[in-house]
Amino acid sequence: MDAASRRGDEVTRAANSGLVRDFGLLLKAATRLEQRIDADLRRECAISHTMFEVLIRLCRKPDERVSQRRLADDLTLTSGGITRLIDRMEGAALVRRVPSPGDRRSVLVEATEGGRAVFVQAAAVHARVVERYFVAPLTRDDYVRLTGSLSEIHEALRGD
Template sequence: MAEIATAEQAANDGLVLAFGRLQGAANRLEYILGRAIEEECGISHLMFEVLLILGRAGDAGLPMRAIAQERVLTTGGVTRLVDRMEAAGLVARDADPDDRRGRLVRLTPAGEETVVRAARLHVENIRRHFVDPLPAEHRERFAEDLKILSHAARDALPRLR
């Protein structure tokens, strides 16, 4: 492996360039797809992700701590986000039967309708901007490679408390 000794070598290193392209593509795609959800459904991309997390959790809902860990947010950040989502009628908080002080967050019917509508739009836009530009023979392998990278990065993160 060649040692990086100059700014030009650093800027043109193959691994640095590849990671920069991945990060740039992810940032641009998040902007494009998130903007569409905001414009069409009236929620932020982060709210959409929380609605998806709650959809996976089922009717019982999840504690704030679990949402924070899933999204790599602080519990304070999740509390503020859930406050806004509750005010919009997308989620409700109920007493946690396993923790007297805890609250479980769950989808409301309006939250369910919003996440379904947003997901339909999101899938269409993912297909258009994320899948269709790739050669058909690469798509399945690319999705698998992203899963591997995501799990490796998740496992490298310290668990939030």
């Protein structure tokens, strides 16, 4: 066997490894679930999944206000990306920007009453989709093991 053939075999083994396959399944499942949630939220609530994620962060506590920088960090968006997203959400009357009481240079974002109402509706849509495609296909024991394992992976990645 010549060097090119050996290299081809090595490439094929790497591309077909169990680790590549298993991680690919995780990404495909997460991507498809996110796409399903996004489609249902857009159709039923007129918001994207990313907008829903912003509203989650703004509705966790009464009168919650969060800086755009923190929202960008939480959602792994660039500063320009979060600015455009908040612009769209403000245009839809879901959120409003308010001056930060502690720093005149900083702006905070808060949910409007309309945004909170949309969030409640969207939370029900989100729960329905997650239940159908993330919870229902598994036995209770498998679901507990899966979520426990995902939590362990998350913690391992936070430690680095």
